[in-house]
Amino acid sequence: xxxxxxxxxxxxxxxxxxxxxxxxxxDRVPIMMAACFLPVSYLGTTYEKIAFDYQECKKGVIxxxxxxxxxxxxxxSGLEGFIFSLALIDSHPDIAPxxxxxxxxxxxxxxxxxTKWPGRxxxxxxxxxxxxxxFMEPEEYGxxxxxxxxxxxxxxxxxxxxxxxxxxxxxxxxxxxxxxMDVAKYGAMMQELTAELKNLGYPSFPFAWSYSPLxxxxxxxxxVTDVVVDLHRIPDKVEQATEVLTPLAAKVGVVSGQVPPEVxxxxxxxIVLAFIPLHLNSMLSPKLYNEYYWPALKKVIGELIKxxxxxxxxxxxxxxxxxxxxxxxxKGKTVAYFERADLRKAKEVLGGHxxxxxxxxxxxxxxxxxxxxxxxxxxxxxDLKPGGGFALAPAEASSLDVKPENIKxxxxxxxxYGKY
Numbered sequence: 001x002x003x004x005x006x007x008x009x010x011x012x013x014x015x016x017x018x019x020x021x022x023x024x025x026x027d028r029v030p031i032m033m034a035a036c037f038l039p040v041s042y043l044g045t046t047y048e049k050i051a052f053d054y055q056e057c058k059k060g061v062i063x064x065x066x067x068x069x070x071x072x073x074x075x076x077s078g079l080e081g082f083i084f085s086l087a088l089i090d091s092h093p094d095i096a097p098x099x100x101x102x103x104x105x106x107x108x109x110x111x112x113x114x115t116k117w118p119g120r121x122x123x124x125x126x127x128x129x130x131x132x133x134x135f136m137e138p139e140e141y142g143x144x145x146x147x148x149x150x151x152x153x154x155x156x157x158x159x160x161x162x163x164x165x166x167x168x169x170x171x172x173x174x175x176x177x178x179x180x181m182d183v184a185k186y187g188a189m190m191q192e193l194t195a196e197l198k199n200l201g202y203p204s205f206p207f208a209w210s211y212s213p214l215x216x217x218x219x220x221x222x223x224v225t226d227v228v229v230d231l232h233r234i235p236d237k238v239e240q241a242t243e244v245l246t247p248l249a250a251k252v253g254v255v256s257g258q259v260p261p262e263v264x265x266x267x268x269x270x271i272v273l274a275f276i277p278l279h280l281n282s283m284l285s286p287k288l289y290n291e292y293y294w295p296a297l298k299k300v301i302g303e304l305i306k307x308x309x310x311x312x313x314x315x316x317x318x319x320x321x322x323x324x325x326x327x328x329x330x331k332g333k334t335v336a337y338f339e340r341a342d343l344r345k346a347k348e349v350l351g352g353h354x355x356x357x358x359x360x361x362x363x364x365x366x367x368x369x370x371x372x373x374x375x376x377x378x379x380x381x382x383d384l385k386p387g388g389g390f391a392l393a394p395a396e397a398s399s400l401d402v403k404p405e406n407i408k409x410x411x412x413x414x415x416x417y418g419k420y
Contacts, residue, residue: 009201013071014268017203017391021271021310021355023332025388029381029418030071031411032357032393037077037128038064039402048119051077051104051128054189061193065200067404069411073202075193078103079115079130080277082211083160083220085252086245087152097256098183100209104128105186109178111162114220135159136221138230141237144221148244156221206267208274208309210253213242213296215279224280231288242296250303257309273312273335274304282317282340294325305333315341323349339395344383347390357393359384360410365394365402370409377413385418392418 012027019026037050038060049056054077061075078101088096102110104117116122116129135156136144144151158164163175194204217238218227230238257272264270276297284293301311311334315322319341326336331353338346338358346356359380364373377392384390392414 006199006201010198010203010268013201014203016071017205018269018271020389020391021273021335023352023355023389025420027420029385029414030391031069031414032072032391033068033070033074034393035061035064035073035075036079038075039404040125041401042404046118046125047127048104048117048124051117052108052119054103054105054186058189058193058196062196062200065197065202068407069415070202072204073197074204076101078106079128080132080219081106081114082209082252083152083157083216085209085256086211086216086248087149087157089248089252089255090149093251093255095180095183096252097209098187099179100256103182103186105182106179109163109175109182111175113160113162130219132219132223133160134221134223134226138222138226138234138237141230141234141241145237145240145244148241148248160220203269204267205269206257206259206263206272207312208253208257208272208304210256210274210276210300210304210311211249212276212278212280212293213245213249213300214238214293215277216245216249217241218280224283227280228283228288231284231292235292239292242292246296246299247303250300253300253304253309254307257304257307272309274309275312275314276300277314278316278319281315281319281322286321289322290325294322298325298328301329301334305330310335313337315339318342320345326350326354329354337393343380347384351387352389355389355391356384357391358395359392360394362394362396362402365406365410368403368406370405373406373409374413377410378417381414381417385420388420 016026016028016030020030037047040047040050043060043063045056045060050060057075057077065073081100081102084099085096102112102115107115107117113133114130116131118124118126118128154167158167164172166172197204218224222230253274257274259272280293281289304311313334314337316339319338323346335355335357336350343356343359350356364376
């Protein structure tokens with residue numbers, strides 16, 4: 001691609017995305033593809049190679065981006081690791097944002113019990129899995145409330161990571177040194193990847209990271225099923241714990257979102273997206289959600305907006321029962337990425353207020369036909385396109401092992417039916 005053509009394409013795509021994020025009408029509905037791990041059969045590789053070889057991952061991203069005409073394509077080649085960012089946020093705020101995701105090599109170093117990886121705990125072509133776990137007893141809420149970071153660093157992580165079982169041992173020191181070296185290696189690859197995507201005409205946005213306080217307890221401390229039980233048995237303790245974790249979760253987001261002017265210049269935008277994945281939201285009744293989950297999350301989102309960031313919230317599961325709460329957030333200041341919510345209902349409730357993303361089930365891309373994909377896209381755009389503020393994206397934050405012909409059908413259909 002010639003430099004003038006690339007620069008025109010880059011400008012068009014960035015303007016399209018910026019308008020949608022700000023709930024305005026672009027020239028066409030954008031396609032925002034985000035993959036955790038890549039379609040390995042199409043690339044002729046395995047999940048193990050993608051997960052443990054950063055250069056193999058980069059090569060795969062570039063091939064997918066080169067072969068298909070998305071408006072934005074990003075790859076998070078890791079699993080949930082926000083607890084490590086949280087653990088470091090006070091003592092090492094300069095390092096904390098860079099351990100947001102656990103990659104395969106980081107898993108080897110830390111030997112964590114949160115995740116399972118291909119070629120390690122599972123077969124080489126098994127999708128990596130975040131399992132979380134129960135690493136805190138209900139009677140320990142008091143210790144967490146009294147000193148959250150002390151509890152996480154001195155009690156929780158030694159239980160989670162076999163390499164950190166003895167915090168002051170040579171094994172633990174060695175693991176942390178190796179982790180630092182690998183974080184630098186991973187960061188360098190991501191910088192190279194961003195630059196190469198830009199050379200292909202793909203815009204990117206600077207990303208910050210945050211988390212829902214109650215999900216911190218459910219994902220990393222008590223497990224999701226146990227924290228739901230705790231909400232019925234010891235709700236006061238759970239509420240107090242979310243209160244002490246709220247400013248820490250917000251701080252990670254604010255610190256990771258402090259993007260220098262020269263970096264914003266490279267990206268060509270002032271928008272910094274602050275990614276927040278939600279997990280317990282779809283498991284709670286509206287009563288429990290509004291009483292224990294939403295207030296803390298709303299405070300985190302408010303702090304991120306106050307810092308000039310744009311919260312990019314991934315509402316996992318079916319968030320339909322909780323759509324009205326999103327109207328409590330400032331208009332045009334957040335992105336709502338839905339996994340299984342009723343998008344037509346979301347448009348009815350949030351249209352003109354919040355950018356809506358989603359709409360393409362991974363099962364359709366992996367097991368459907370091109371004709372089914374085209375029919376789905378056409379029908380969806382008829383209802384979601386009017387007025388702008390909608391971006392088409394996979395319903396899951398993963399491309400899974402999708403069929404290339406279905407991806408082509410998707411991009412062709414959007415370019416045909418998505419114009420304003």
